[in-house]
Amino acid sequence: MAPAAETARDLATLNKKVHQVMRRKPVTLREHAKVMDAIHLLNTEGVSCIPVVNSANQPLGILSWRDIIKALDRQVNADNSKGEQQ
Numbered sequence: 001m002a003p004a005a006e007t008a009r010d011l012a013t014l015n016k017k018v019h020q021v022m023r024r025k026p027v028t029l030r031e032h033a034k035v036m037d038a039i040h041l042l043n044t045e046g047v048s049c050i051p052v053v054n055s056a057n058q059p060l061g062i063l064s065w066r067d068i069i070k071a072l073d074r075q076v077n078a079d080n081s082k083g084e085q086q
Contacts, residue, residue, distance in 0.1 A: 028053045031060055035071065038063055 013021060027045045029038055029052050041050055042065060049064045 026051055028057070029063060030055070035068060038068060042068075 027041055027047055027050055029041060029050045031052055031054050033052075038050060041047070049062050052060045052063050054060055
């Protein structure tokens with residue numbers, strides 16, 4: 001369950017108009033980009049989420065910091081499990 005502050009922030013964002021939360025030329029990430037490319041964009045472009053697009057610039061999804069943290073956590077846990085098995 002999300003904390004109350006996060007829920008209130010999410011609701012506030014949903015009540016904004018698109019031009020208040022997006023750029024005219026959005027920062028995008030190709031579907032086969034590396035995680036480090038996504039981290040670099042998030043750090044340098046001042047965005048919290050990045051639309052992921054295919055080679056035709058069609059949207060496939062949205063990548064957030066939370067997605068990256070979850071993926072890194074899974075990787076660390078998988079690496080730890082391998083180490084315990086040896």
